[in-house]
Amino acid sequence: MMKQLAGNRNDSWVVIAGLIVAIVIFAYFSAGGNMGTFTITLLSGLLRAMLLFLVAAGLSLIFGLMGILNFAQGAYFMVGAYLAYDIQHPTSGVISLGQHIPNPELRFLVGIIVAIAVGGALGAILETVLLRPLYKRHLFQLVLTFGVSLIMLEGIKAVWSTTPYTWLENIGIQTQRFVIFGASFSYYRLFIIAMGVLLIIGVALLLRRTRIGIIIRAGVEDSEMVSALGINVRSVFTLVFTLGCAMAAFGGAVAAPFLGATIGMGNTFLLASIAVIVLGGLGSYEGTAVGSVIVGLAWATMEQFSIRPGVGSVWASITPMLLLALVLLLRPKGLFGEER
Amino acid sequence: MQGQPPKTRSPWLTTLLDNWFLLAVLVFLLLLPHLVGWLTDSSPYGVQRGTRFIMQGRSVFWQSVFIEIYALAVLVMSYNLMFGFTGVISFGHALFFGLGGYIVGMMWQYTDIAPDLGLGLSIILTMAVTGLLGFFIGLVSLRLRGIYFAIFTLAVAEMVWIYVGRWPLTNGEDGFSISRMPEWLDPSRNRLNLYYIGLALFVFTFLFIRRLVNSPTGTVFQAIRENEERAKTIGYHTLTYKLIAITIASMMAGGAGILHALLNKKLGPEMFGVVYTVDALLMTIIGGVGTFIGPVIGAGSLHIADVLFRDANTSILGFNIGENWLLITGFIFVIVVLVFPYGMVGTWRRAQSWLSQRWRNRRQQKVAMTRTGQPVEDSRA
Numbered sequence: 017m018m019k020q021l022a023g024n025r026n027d028s029w030v031v032i033a034g035l036i037v038a039i040v041i042f043a044y045f046s047a048g049g050n051m052g053t054f055t056i057t058l059l060s061g062l063l064r065a066m067l068l069f070l071v072a073a074g075l076s077l078i079f080g081l082m083g084i085l086n087f088a089q090g091a092y093f094m095v096g097a098y099l100a101y102d103i104q105h106p107t108s109g110v111i112s113l114g115q116h117i118p119n120p121e122l123r124f125l126v127g128i129i130v131a132i133a134v135g136g137a138l139g140a141i142l143e144t145v146l147l148r149p150l151y152k153r154h155l156f157q158l159v160l161t162f163g164v165s166l167i168m169l170e171g172i173k174a175v176w177s178t179t180p181y182t183w184l185e186n187i188g189i190q191t192q193r194f195v196i197f198g199a200s201f202s203y204y205r206l207f208i209i210a211m212g213v214l215l216i217i218g219v220a221l222l223l224r225r226t227r228i229g230i231i232i233r234a235g236v237e238d239s240e241m242v243s244a245l246g247i248n249v250r251s252v253f254t255l256v257f258t259l260g261c262a263m264a265a266f267g268g269a270v271a272a273p274f275l276g277a278t279i280g281m282g283n284t285f286l287l288a289s290i291a292v293i294v295l296g297g298l299g300s301y302e303g304t305a306v307g308s309v310i311v312g313l314a315w316a317t318m319e320q321f322s323i324r325p326g327v328g329s330v331w332a333s334i335t336p337m338l339l340l341a342l343v344l345l346l347r348p349k350g351l352f353g354e355e356r
Numbered sequence: 357m358q359g360q361p362p363k364t365r366s367p368w369l370t371t372l373l374d375n376w377f378l379l380a381v382l383v384f385l386l387l388l389p390h391l392v393g394w395l396t397d398s399s400p401y402g403v404q405r406g407t408r409f410i411m412q413g414r415s416v417f418w419q420s421v422f423i424e425i426y427a428l429a430v431l432v433m434s435y436n437l438m439f440g441f442t443g444v445i446s447f448g449h450a451l452f453f454g455l456g457g458y459i460v461g462m463m464w465q466y467t468d469i470a471p472d473l474g475l476g477l478s479i480i481l482t483m484a485v486t487g488l489l490g491f492f493i494g495l496v497s498l499r500l501r502g503i504y505f506a507i508f509t510l511a512v513a514e515m516v517w518i519y520v521g522r523w524p525l526t527n528g529e530d531g532f533s534i535s536r537m538p539e540w541l542d543p544s545r546n547r548l549n550l551y552y553i554g555l556a557l558f559v560f561t562f563l564f565i566r567r568l569v570n571s572p573t574g575t576v577f578q579a580i581r582e583n584e585e586r587a588k589t590i591g592y593h594t595l596t597y598k599l600i601a602i603t604i605a606s607m608m609a610g611g612a613g614i615l616h617a618l619l620n621k622k623l624g625p626e627m628f629g630v631v632y633t634v635d636a637l638l639m640t641i642i643g644g645v646g647t648f649i650g651p652v653i654g655a656g657s658l659h660i661a662d663v664l665f666r667d668a669n670t671s672i673l674g675f676n677i678g679e680n681w682l683l684i685t686g687f688i689f690v691i692v693v694l695v696f697p698y699g700m701v702g703t704w705r706r707a708q709s710w711l712s713q714r715w716r717n718r719r720q721q722k723v724a725m726t727r728t729g730q731p732v733e734d735s736r737a
Contacts, residue, residue, distance in 0.1 A: 163689040166634055166685075173683075298503075333522075337515040341512065
């Protein structure tokens with residue numbers, strides 16, 4: 017069984033199809049056969065998948081390129097959520113930037129842009145100032161990102177306190193809902209799913225069709241060789257780190273309207289994203305995309321399942337970690353990973 | 357160096373002379389409760405009320421601080437065995453710490469076994485559970501690259517932390533207090549006993565790790581840290597050695613958890629949380645990775661700083677140090693990793709050897725000058 021599972025690339029797609037079908041069947045069972053609930057579960061799963069992708073893509077590319085698992089990636093997601101929340105709510109927030117913008121829709125846009133900018137800037141600082149001096153010492157780089165995540169978490173606690181924030185001010189698209197099989201789903205969430213799919217395709221095109229993407233992919237294969245060819249790999253590292261962190265912060269900002277801003281969200285998404293990249297195979301882009309769909313669907317399904325009496329919500333919370341443990345046990349190289 | 361007469365000292369005397377510093381520290385720690393009591397005019401047994409003792413006074417206070425330091429030092433030393441000596445990094449070491457505490461607490465609080473027997477049983481159970489769990493986690497993840505072990509420990513610790521935080525039996529987030537424990541061990545009655553038990557555990561762990569690392573097995577640990585591929589090529593089955601290190605480290609962390617639970621008598625899911633892992637990591641790095649006394653110094657200095665700044669709620673220039681203590685800890689962490697990656701002990705040793713190297717060079721230069729009558733270029737230049 018183990019030998020069969022660890023087959024070649026074509027087998028991967030069979031395993032993926034099998035997993036997704038199994039999750040969908042389980043989702044139907046969890047919904048108790050109710051088509052409306054079933055559809056909403058799947059849509060929530062896809063939504064979760066897109067948010068996971070935003071965090072995991074950076075994590076995966078950074079790992080593939082530099083061999084660093086950025087434990088601070090979850091903190092960037094959280095920073096994005098807090099900034100977006102704060103700018104949207106001028107009365108209950110801490111930074112009074114939002115007060116100068118009367119239009120709530122504009123505020124929302126500004127919030128997202130600020131989150132991306134701050135996330136990217138913090139990412140660039142982390143890479144250039146803190147990680148570069150430790151270039152040849154991977155163990156200490158790992159330890160350092162862990163320390164940075166601690167600083168960011170405690171910094172957020174110092175600025176915004178530990179009180180969880182719930183999004184109060186909904187702008188147009190967040191309130192409009194559509195009905196499917198008798199259950200309603202917000203257009204805003206659907207919009208995020210669509211945007212996530214576009215981002216997956218966009219980043220894939222960036223990686224496959226542009227010169228910089230080719231350099232990045234070559235760097236994932238062998239960064240020393242790329243640097244021997246006369247390409248400044250260090251600046252590519254900085255670029256990927258900045259983009260990865262900006263994407264995570266963007267994910268946090270768009271998720272804030274329904275997840276709110278809480279101090280636990282960073283860690284939750286970090287661990288789920290780690291599950292994603294291990295499932296997909298460390299450093300593999302397509303693996304990350306497929307992995308986030310699988311983990312997202314499984315997570316949302318377990319959330320639906322845990323509503324049933326006698327299950328307990330704790331099982332939904334630990335689903336990503338359970339998946340991670342199962343992958344490490346059964347197929348440690350992941351779906352698209354190489355034998356390591 | 358040639359021409360010296362062969363050493364005629366007895367091995368006992370050699371041991372004593374080689375370890376004079378550690379022995380002096382041990383004597384100091386043995387006398388500490390009485391010393392503090394004598395200096396501050398308080399009894400190390402607390403204040404007597406009728407037939408009972410009330411735990412008041414500086415001596416009793418510093419006893420509790422040092423018991424906590426012993427618990428943390430054991431945790432940090434066990435972490436250093438993995439991170440510093442074997443080169444395996446874990447982000448979930450608090451898991452074993454929490455398991456130790458919860459097992460002993462639940463044994464007393466949720467079963468009817470007599471407290472003394474319960475203590476013995478829970479120590480055995482803790483060693484079995486933490487050892488097996490550490491072994492299992494290592495077995496699953498260490499077949500792969502080192503990063504998987506970091507990931508897997510983090511995931512398992514987080515999973516258990518979430519689960520314990522919502523476990524109705526142990527009151528979820530709130531945790532529970534220990535109200536039933538052997539009287540001779542109770543820190544609110546006989547704290548001095550617990551102090552010496554903690555000291556004994558600490559000294560045992562220290563000596564055990566020193567013996568282990570200096571043994572042939574420990575040499576292989578360090579070979580793995582330096583270059584695992586090479587150790588493998590020489591013919592060592594490195595997985596076995598890493599598993600040995602992890603199993604022992606997990607059991608020690610369980611022991612530290614028991615001591616922590618005995619002292620605080622209050623258990624919550626935070627024992628499994630990331631804070632204790634960060635503590636272990638930070639104290640290892642601040643003290644000195646891969647040294648014997650580094651973790652002890654790290655644990656001691658950080659916990660005393662914790663007591664002085666966090667609990668006292670000090671503020672400097674309107675900035676409350678107590679409330680932002682973890683933030684400051686984070687900054688110290690990052691700065692130490694960047695600037696002093698060898699920690700206090702490592703940096704001190706490096707400075708020492710650098711100074712003596714300089715001094716030796718200068719002397720050689722002088723000797724050469726007197727011989728040839730001309731300045732000689734620095735051999736290192």
